[in-house]
Structures are given as structure tokens and as C-alpha cells.
Amino acid sequence: MKDLKNFIETNKEKFLEDLFELIRIPSISSKESHKDDMYKAANWIKDYLIKDGADMAEVLDTEGHPVVFGEKIIDPSLPTIMVYGHYDVQPVEPLDLWESEPFEPEIRDGKIYARGADDDKGQMFMHFKAFEYLVKTDQLPCNVKFMIEGEEEIGSPSLEKFCNDNKKKLEADVILVSDTTMLAPDIPSITTGLRGLSFCEVEVTGPNRDLHSGLFGGAIANPANVLCKMIASLTDEKGRITVKGFYDDVEVVSKEEREDMARAPFDLAAYKKAVDVDEVDGEDGYSSMERVGIRPSLDVNGIWGGYTEEGAKTVLPSKAHAKISMRLVPHQDSKKITELFIKHFESIAPPYVKVKAKVLHGGEGYVSPTDTIEYQAASKAFEEIYGVKPIPYRSGGSIPIISLFEKVLGIKSILMGFGLESDAIHSPNENYPLEQFYNGIETIPYFYKYYTEMKK
Numbered sequence: 001m002k003d004l005k006n007f008i009e010t011n012k013e014k015f016l017e018d019l020f021e022l023i024r025i026p027s028i029s030s031k032e033s034h035k036d037d038m039y040k041a042a043n044w045i046k047d048y049l050i051k052d053g054a055d056m057a058e059v060l061d062t063e064g065h066p067v068v069f070g071e072k073i074i075d076p077s078l079p080t081i082m083v084y085g086h087y088d089v090q091p092v093e094p095l096d097l098w099e100s101e102p103f104e105p106e107i108r109d110g111k112i113y114a115r116g117a118d119d120d121k122g123q124m125f126m127h128f129k130a131f132e133y134l135v136k137t138d139q140l141p142c143n144v145k146f147m148i149e150g151e152e153e154i155g156s157p158s159l160e161k162f163c164n165d166n167k168k169k170l171e172a173d174v175i176l177v178s179d180t181t182m183l184a185p186d187i188p189s190i191t192t193g194l195r196g197l198s199f200c201e202v203e204v205t206g207p208n209r210d211l212h213s214g215l216f217g218g219a220i221a222n223p224a225n226v227l228c229k230m231i232a233s234l235t236d237e238k239g240r241i242t243v244k245g246f247y248d249d250v251e252v253v254s255k256e257e258r259e260d261m262a263r264a265p266f267d268l269a270a271y272k273k274a275v276d277v278d279e280v281d282g283e284d285g286y287s288s289m290e291r292v293g294i295r296p297s298l299d300v301n302g303i304w305g306g307y308t309e310e311g312a313k314t315v316l317p318s319k320a321h322a323k324i325s326m327r328l329v330p331h332q333d334s335k336k337i338t339e340l341f342i343k344h345f346e347s348i349a350p351p352y353v354k355v356k357a358k359v360l361h362g363g364e365g366y367v368s369p370t371d372t373i374e375y376q377a378a379s380k381a382f383e384e385i386y387g388v389k390p391i392p393y394r395s396g397g398s399i400p401i402i403s404l405f406e407k408v409l410g411i412k413s414i415l416m417g418f419g420l421e422s423d424a425i426h427s428p429n430e431n432y433p434l435e436q437f438y439n440g441i442e443t444i445p446y447f448y449k450y451y452t453e454m455k456k
């Protein structure tokens with residue numbers, strides 16, 4: 001790759017300046033109040049793709065947040081790579097735990113600190129720069145499309161329809177994505193599995209108004225206590241989920257595959273240190289990697305009710321709420337699990353409370369084979385820069401659109417992530433090491449090269 005290192009070296013500062021412009025737009029998809037920011041971010045990307053060398057780029061409306069589409073077609077008979085990324089980000093709360101402003105990127109200890117620094121603005125931006133390099137040095141070997149969405153962090157609710165309505169536009173041979181992690185800075189990895197998701201919100205109602213907790217405490221059921229008991233019963237002492245039928249479709253992973261997984265260089269001590277815990281926990285009989293890679297999970301993501309402001313108020317709440325997510329593994333269907341969960345949750349409610357459960361969002365998981373051209377091309381690209389073969393591994397996170405792409409468009413994705421587990425995505429002080437950022441920009445052009453060579 002002619003002048004690649006030089007291209008990165010000379011433009012390092014400019015890359016950051018541009019990425020920071022995008023990061024400063026607070027494109028939080030889950031909040032209605034940020035609707036305008038979604039368009040701002042989408043338009044910024046559209047203009048940027050043109051500057052980087054796309055023939056065309058456009059902002060397309062969906063029923064939810066807009067999608068940016070762009071392309072450069074050099075020869076219709078050549079392969080087409082479609083780059084996918086998302087410009088939306090997660091909410092930033094709790095704000096007081098941030099050491100710098102979430103939407104004012106700052107570099108400390110060689111890392112970019114900001115919401116979206118890694119997930120996914122920073123990772124997506126590496127693709128813009130790799131593309132610019134290939135175009136400006138006349139080395140683009142194939143056609144390129146970009147599809148950048150704004151609803152990933154809320155489960156891509158409008159994207160199934162969008163893909164169905166735009167099948168022709170989105171035709172491609174492979175989808176290239178950087179929105180996952182690698183095992184360590186010196187251990188490149190290719191994500192071969194993503195979990196699905198079912199996400200529900202529950203409400204438990206007791207008395208019709210908040211009551212004095214002295215006058216009524218002990219005589220009237222407290223919905224907050226009841227909710228806690230109900231939630232506690234959703235997993236058993238072995239760490240298994242008790243929702244009826246929950247495990248019916250769970251993929252049984254072969255002994256051989258589990259042995260393969262166990263060979264991955266996973267460092268439990270480093271893992272505990274990265275998340276600051278003394279002990280790990282999870283389903284009996286499975287390693288930490290297996291617990292996120294091949295087993296489902298159930299978690300409370302938020303829980304509230306009663307008086308939560310400053311100081312004391314003796315009150316027995318009328319209502320208590322929780323947001324509960326279930327991460328799913330291959331063959332578990334998100335809609336089916338959601339139904340099972342709601343039925344189960346209603347069935348365990350004692351007679352002295354009423355429960356309501358609603359769906360927030362969901363999506364299917366993904367497993368990708370390693371005997372494909374795209375896997376081999378990605379593997380060679382990583383090897384070129386890191387000097388070692390990347391390790392295939394199944395991640396615990398979800399990117400619902402990846403299975404949609406396969407279902408609706410019939411296109412497989414290759415997940416070349418450069419994030420690290422320590423990047424604190426979705427947490428305060430999200431960060432992205434500059435080294436990961438620049439290494440990504442250097443690795444991606446090789447994927448284009450090897451993929452096109454192997455595909456032709």
C-alpha cells in the first residue's frame with residue numbers, strides 16, 4: 001500500500017479535528033429532544049463522504065432517524081463492499097461521573113475521551129479515512145457503498161422497512177463493519193458472533209397513590225419490594241434464567257467448539273481489572289467468555305420507584321418499574337422470547353399488585369462462518385499490520401441490523417472491530433485509544449485489497 005503510513009502520519013491531526021466535529025453533535029437516538037442533532041450528524045456525514053471522494057451521498061428519511069447512504073462505483077463488474085456504521089450514540093447519564101464533557105472530546109493519556117469516541121463514531125470514521133486514502137492515491141480496487149444509520153442504539157426499529165424499500169440501492173457483496181472489540185491491543189480478533197436482544201419495561205402497581213410507610217407499611221404490599229422479589233426469581237442459584245421455555249431453542253455448542261474457545265487468549269485477571277471487580281459471576285459450568293459468547297443472560301438495566309430525590313421521605317410507593325434486557329444466542333427468536341418473558345412475568349405477579357409489561361426493542365443475533373472469502377481477507381489484513389493471525393470469537397454485544405442485512409438483503413457481514421473492552425462504551429468516560437484508531441485506518445485498506453483479489 002503505497003504511502004499508507006505516510007498518509008496517516010501527515011494527516012493525524014486533521015483526522016482528529018474532523019472526527020471531533022462529528023463527536024460534538026450530540027446525536028442521542030433514544031431522546032426525542034435530540035431529533036435535530038440526528039439530522040445534523042447525518043448531514044455532516046453526507047458532506048464528509050463527498051469530501052473524502054464518494055460520487056454521491058444522500059440523507060434518506062426513514063420512519064425514525066435518517067440513514068446516510070453514499071457510494072463510489074468505479075466499475076459495476078467489480079465487487080462491492082458496503083461499509084456499515086452508526087452515527088447515533090447512547091445517553092450520557094450519569095453526567096457527574098464524566099471527567100470531561102461527554103460531547104467535548106479531549107485527549108488524555110493517548111485516548112480520545114467522549115461519548116461516541118469508540119461506539120461508533122470513532123470506529124466508523126476509520127473507514128472514512130481508509131476510503132479517502134484509497135481514492136486519493138488511486139488505489140481503490142472495488143466499488144464502495146456506505147450505509148450509516150442513526151437507530152442502532154435503539155434496536156434499529158425502522159431499518160427492516162428501510163432495507164426492504166431500498167434493496168437495489170443496497171446491493172453489495174459483503175458488509176464491512178467496525179463496531180465491535182478486539183481481545184487486547186496486540187491480539188487482533190474477528191467477531192464471529194453477536195447476541196440477540198429482547199428488551200422490556202415492566203411496571204408494578206400496588207396502592208393507587210403513594211402511602212405513608214408508617215401508617216400502611218406491613219399491611220399493604222409495597223410494589224418496590226414485590227418487584228425486587230419478582231426480579232430475584234427470574235434467575236436461580238445456578239445462574240439460569242427461570243422464564244418458562246427460555247432455553248428451548250438455545251444452540252448447543254459442540255465440545256470441540258468449546259475447546260476452541262477455551263484456547264483463545266483470555267486473561268481473567270486483566271478482565272477483572274478492566275471492569276474493576278474482584279470476582280466474576282454467571283451461569284454455573286461456563287467460563288466468562290462462554291457466558292457472554294454462547295449463553296443467554298437477563299439483566300436489570302434500570303430500576304426505579306418511590307422517592308429517589310435528596311434526603312428522606314417515608315413513603316410506600318404506588319408504583320415500581322424496571323427495564324429488563326435478555327441477551328439471546330443463536331436460534332432464540334427475539335419476538336418469541338419477549339412473549340415468553342411477558343407471560344412469565346405476569347404469571348408470577350402476586351394478587352396484591354397489577355403488572356404491565358411492554359417491549360422497548362429487540363433484535364436477532366448473528367453467527368458468521370470462518371471459511372468465507374471475507375473472513376480470509378480480514379484475517380490477512382490484520383496479519384499484515386499486527387504480524388499475527390486474528391482470533392475468531394463470539395462477542396456478547398448486539399448489532400440487530402447485522403442479521404437483518406442477511407435476512408432482507410442476503411448479504412453477510414464481516415466484523416473487524418478495533419474497540420477494546422476498556423473503552424467504557426455506554427459508560428461515563430467512554431474512550432478510544434489513538435493507537436487503535438490509527439491501526440484501524442491502516443488495516444482497513446488491506447481488507448479492500450485482499451477481498452477484491454480473492455473475490456475476482
Ligand code: BES
Nearest residue numbers: 119153154155179180181197395397398
Ligand atoms: N457496538 C455495540 C455492540 C458491540 C460492542 C458488539 C462491542 C460487540 C462488541 C452497539 O452499538 C451496541 O451497543 N448495541 C446495542 C444494541 C441494542 C441497543 C439493540 C447493545 O448491544 O446494547
Ligand code: MN
Nearest residue numbers: 119120152179
Ligand atoms: Mn456500536
Ligand code: MN
Nearest residue numbers: 090119153425
Ligand atoms: Mn452501542
